[in-house]
Amino acid sequence: MKKYILYLFSIIMFATSCNSGSAIDPEPEPEPEEKVSPPRNEDFVGPTYSDNYTSVASWAARDQWNLANVHDPTITKSGDYYYMYQTDASYGNAHDGHGHFPYRRSKDLVNWEFMGMAFETVPAWVKDSLNNKRAQMIPSLPPIENPDYGFWAPCIRKVGNKYRFYYSIVVTNPIVGSSTETSWTERAFIGLAESDDLASNVWEDKGMVICSEPDGLETYTRSSSNDWSGYFQFNAIDPSFIVTPEGEHWLIYGSWHSGIAAVQLDPETGKPYQLETLEDYGVRIAGRGDVSTNRWQALEAPEIIYNEETGYYYLFLAYDELSVAYNTRVARSENITGPYYGINGGNITDGDECWPMLTHPYKFSGSNGWVGISHCCIFQDAETDQWYFSSQGRLPEGVPGINASNAVMMGQVRAIEWTEDGWPVVMPERYAAVPQLALTDDAIWGTYELINMKYEYQTQQTSTTFKLNSDGSVGGTMSGQWSLNASTGILTIGNLEFIVRDGYNWESSPRKATIVLSGLNAQGQAMWGKKIY
Structure with missing residues (x-):
């Protein structure tokens, strides 16, 4: 009888733990799926000639x-x-x-x-x-x-x-x-x-x-x-x-x-x-x-x-x-x-x-x-x-x-x-006559390359990546919050301001239209960015 009571008690406790969401080896909660920007200028065809001429x-x-x-x-x-x-x-x-x-x-x-x-x-x-x-x-x-x-x-x-x-x-x-x-x-x-x-x-x-x-x-x-x-x-x-x-x-x-x-x-x-x-x-x-x-x-x-x-x-x-x-x-x-x-x-x-x-x-x-x-x-x-x-x-x-x-x-x-x-x-990318579409927050979400143009003699500055999330947060090599003034085309990331335009990704294969941005840091040095996905 004692064994039966203990067995019944264990079943009740297991059921209770399942109902309370604290089961043994629980499945992790799925992270909310990050929103993806809708296609933009996806049919645009720009220059295809090689830079190595x-x-x-x-x-x-x-x-x-x-x-x-x-x-x-x-x-x-x-x-x-x-x-x-x-x-x-x-x-x-x-x-x-x-x-x-x-x-x-x-x-x-x-x-x-x-x-x-x-x-x-x-x-x-x-x-x-x-x-x-x-x-x-x-x-x-x-x-x-x-x-x-x-x-x-x-x-x-x-x-x-x-x-x-x-x-x-x-x-x-x-x-x-x-x-x-x-x-x-x-x-x-x-x-x-x-x-x-x-x-x-x-x-x-x-x-x-x-x-x-x-x-x-x-x-x-x-x-x-x-x-x-x-x-x-x-x-x-x-x-x-x-x-x-x-x-x-x-x-x-x-x-x-x-x-x-x-x-x-x-x-x-x-x-x-x-x-x-x-x-x-x-x-x-x-x-x-x-x-x-x-x-x-x-x-x-x-x-x-x-x-x-x-x-x-x-x-x-x-x-x-x-x-x-x-x-x-x-x-x-x-x-x-x-x-x-x-x-x-x-x-x-x-x-x-x-x-x-x-x-x-x-x-x-x-x-x-x-x-x-x-x-x-x-x-x-x-x-x-x-x-x-x-x-x-x-x-x-x-x-x-x-x-x-x-x-x-x-x-x-x-x-x-x-x-x-x-x-x-x-602007960071060469002009290709990409149509300028209305700017919205959902056009800005995504991952970017950024070049901070430090002055270094005979040295090419290379890029890092950062991410602008749909909730206004910033990840990667930049941090803080971002906001867009759609009427002026000014993107604020932390205490930095960038001018945002539709541009052309000359480095992608194949080349395609994308969002580009340009600004100045506190030292008066150019900061160039482009959206990569």
């Missing part, structure tokens, strides 16, 4: 280039087309012997048709001006009969009914002797050509605008190959042109040797009013380091715009060497000649380091990534008011299977957006 890099295959073989682009619109002009540069020097300043056109900023060269020959005035300057410098210097030229970084703008094309031609011969180890090379010249119709490719050359001019503080000789103290006041390359709201015309130019200069131009001629004294060559508006003594500044390629919405002039600058380390900075001012300030209040005109940094060598997963991303062109679509950033990108050094991979130069166009406090940010 070496198989079509030759001159004979130029009709297949699209944006292959682009360096230092400048872009303007004429009629239905955007026209892009550039430095003489191509993989394997495919352009050699075919003229100067390659150009192409596009109706959509995505598909580009190579058109040929803007100039057939070297403008005659360059050699004449060079030898006249040599005679003034040192009367005993003989003329250079066959100069060695570089054709660099043009700038095109529409002025009235004409297109003004400012171009840079650099003479690379030593000034004295025959070695660049012991002599500085000859000066750079900025010239001007005009056209009534870009489709015609007919240019009227207007001659010299400005040149590198000695300021008497340094000699023409170099003490060694490590002597980088240039002999000129400003280096006359990399022109950028702007007409102010008041109707003044200005040329912004210069690089490396003594900083960036601004010189006012005669609107009728497109040239300085006079070039009689050093002051006529302009005033310094940006430098890097002590601009009074540092004549090797590691900055170049000024590009200037005026944004009517913010009331500021924005001066974009290329920092460091161009093959790998190139990165883009920007400063702003209420006045064309400065002072220009960075996002942290630094005075760039006085030589403070410029922040924010908008581009930097980077690498999303599944790709070789890009380096050398700077010397930008900034332009606005007059119909949509959308701003764009265009530059070259180079493949990194040593990519397996590609000879001289760092010489592969692909033209890149990206959208620019503006933060609420009036600073530009560059």
Whole structure:
């Protein structure tokens, strides 16, 4: 009887424990299934051309280039087309012997048709001006009969009914002797050509605008190959042109040797009013380091715009060497000649380091990534008011299977957006004309790659992953809560703000539309992200 009572008691207790949910070896409660974002732009078909264009890099295959073989682009619109002009540069020097300043056109900023060269020959005035300057410098210097030229970084703008094309031609011969180890090379010249119709490719050359001019503080000789103290006041390359709201015309130019200069131009001629004294060559508006003594500044390629919405002039600058380390900075001012300030209040005109940094060598997963991303062109679509950033990108050094991979130069166009406090940010993926759909919370849920663009010389920044959950929480390498302002397209993650747009995942296979985001961290460094699933 006792055994029966104990057995009955055990059955009752087992039943009770089952009913109370504390059974032996219970099955774990299933985690709630994370919501999945609905498909977005799933039928969009974007560019499919390879970033490794070496198989079509030759001159004979130029009709297949699209944006292959682009360096230092400048872009303007004429009629239905955007026209892009550039430095003489191509993989394997495919352009050699075919003229100067390659150009192409596009109706959509995505598909580009190579058109040929803007100039057939070297403008005659360059050699004449060079030898006249040599005679003034040192009367005993003989003329250079066959100069060695570089054709660099043009700038095109529409002025009235004409297109003004400012171009840079650099003479690379030593000034004295025959070695660049012991002599500085000859000066750079900025010239001007005009056209009534870009489709015609007919240019009227207007001659010299400005040149590198000695300021008497340094000699023409170099003490060694490590002597980088240039002999000129400003280096006359990399022109950028702007007409102010008041109707003044200005040329912004210069690089490396003594900083960036601004010189006012005669609107009728497109040239300085006079070039009689050093002051006529302009005033310094940006430098890097002590601009009074540092004549090797590691900055170049000024590009200037005026944004009517913010009331500021924005001066974009290329920092460091161009093959790998190139990165883009920007400063702003209420006045064309400065002072220009960075996002942290630094005075760039006085030589403070410029922040924010908008581009930097980077690498999303599944790709070789890009380096050398700077010397930008900034332009606005007059119909949509959308701003764009265009530059070259180079493949990194040593990519397996590609000879001289760092010489592969692909033209890149990206959208620019503006933060609420009036600073530009560059979108992380190249422009592909992806339709912009209404933003909603459920479009944002998912897993993202994020690149925090720390400034590191000649180093590609790589990505980490984070997750935006449907309950507003954040996981992975970011934490906190997220929220979306659908009307402004601002995504807040913790204390960081990102601008969100529909973009194109160039690194996925196959490529597809996705959500992209761009912002600035507290140090003024770019933060780029894209949704991967």
